[in-house]
Amino acid sequence: MYDESVGTKAGFVAVVGRPNAGKSTLLNYVVGEKLAMVSKKAQATRKRMNIIVMHENTQIIFVDTPGIHQKERLLNQFMLDEALKAMGDSDLIVFLAPVTDKLTEYEKFLALVQAKGTKHIVVLTKIDHVKQEDILKKLGEYQKYQDRFEAIIPFSVNKKVGKKQLLDEIAKHLPYSPFLYDTEILTTDNIRDIYKELIRESIFENLSDEIPYESDVTIERIEESDEMDRVFATIIVEKEAQKGMIVGQKGVGIKRVGKSAREQMELFSGKKIFLDLHVAVKKGWSKNKEGLEEFGYII
Ligand SMILES: Nc1nc2c(ncn2[C@@H]2O[C@H](COP(=O)(O)OP(=O)(O)OP(=O)(O)O)[C@@H](O)[C@H]2O)c(=O)[nH]1
Ligand SMILES: [Mg+2]
The missing domain is CATH 3.30.300.20 (K homology (KH) domain)
Incomplete structure (x- = not known):
């Protein structure tokens, strides 16, 4: 058994959301390196990618995933499967939605996680696109589901808002564990x-x-x-x-x-x-x- 008094934590955190929500951009920003590909065009990410962030005594292994969407094409089915697998294997899920999105994508996500019951945090991305009052309004709309999420965090990569709050919140929910990877490495991709x-x-x-x-x-x-x-x-x-x-x-x-x-x-x-x-x-x-x-x- 791991001795909790050592105080280190580690775990896998799946980052999911619709295509173009800002997942890969957020992870590059949080790790401080351009590792994951990013595009203005949707459906950029095709495979899972681990991005590892050390936050105080916690090793967070983020899993970037393809945007959740459904299409006939076999490649898109693979992509959806990648997101589902990452969610299934994670200790915690971070669900990303642009602040301008309606709650429908989130409601679909809730139906998906229901069965497994993995905890999740909601991140409202791209808040630099809207006024403060619109952010508050959207936070209000999400309150309807406040007993479902652990936290809701407004985020902007452009304005550098939300990083510490997100990492602190994630660390709270990860299990005590020895580090799972060398503390120097940023990704398991070669x-x-x-x-x-x-x-x-x-x-x-x-x-x-x-x-x-x-x-x-x-x-x-x-x-x-x-x-x-x-x-x-x-x-x-x-x-x-x-x-x-x-x-x-x-x-x-x-x-x-x-x-x-x-x-x-x-x-x-x-x-x-x-x-x-x-x-x-x-x-x-x-x-x-x-x-x-x-x-x-x-x-
Ligand atoms: N203004 C603004 N744009 C952002 C922000 N975060 C991401 N973007 C832009 O949103 C677009 C999509 O970003 P990605 O990180 O590729 O989105 P993704 O969720 O990984 O998309 P898929 O891989 O297709 O699922 C890019 O043009 C980013 O520059 C932000 O905080 N503010
Ligand atoms: Mg991506």
Whole structure:
């Protein structure tokens, strides 16, 4: 048995909410590093990612998840499953909703957590978008469910509001435990996963229409040295026409994607990056089980 008098706590905290609620942005801000990909476009995050924050004597292992939404496509079913698994495996859940959202998403979430009964905290995100009186009004609306949540916390990454309150509140609800990971590490993802996500982020940022949703990235290999990482990666698309759209006239499209990905990768690693980026077509990869499994989305 763990001796509680040691006083350390640790636990898993699933961060959930609809696509674009601000989950990945909040976690990058809380950990103080750009680890998770973020986009103006919804459905950016596809897989769970652990982000580890030390807060006083507590080790909080946050699990970033894909936004909860339902769609026919197999990839979206995988994404929903990722969120559900993270909730099922957690000691505590943090539910995020933009302050401007109606309570319907929250009510759907309540129905989901009902069975398991895991405790949760509500975080109202993006409060910099509205006036103080609108925040108070929304807090009032949530009071209807005050016996369901442990706390409700207004949050803004842009205005740096809510971080300490959130971490303090989470620590209250986690169990006494030895630390579960080395206190120095910030994520259990490896450099390969992070580079992959940074390239995906660049695709979300630089390309429009269906391309962000029908593409993925594989890192073929990385040659690491002290000053420079050489990264060989392929963007996979569903259709031949999409390949042309990414490459663009005289290759300007893929150059743009590569440049902003490379800049982010350099920021992350603190090294020079040489990025060798190609595009390949894999017909319908996101629509069948085998195609998804090849990219690590195992259903
Ligand atoms: N103004 C403002 N914008 C924010 C804030 N937090 C997040 N955003 C923006 O909201 C958008 C979505 O953020 P993400 O962190 O990618 O959202 P997510 O919940 O992880 O989305 P999925 O991965 O698609 O489920 C981005 O454009 C962010 O810059 C905030 O506190 N204030
Ligand atoms: Mg995300």
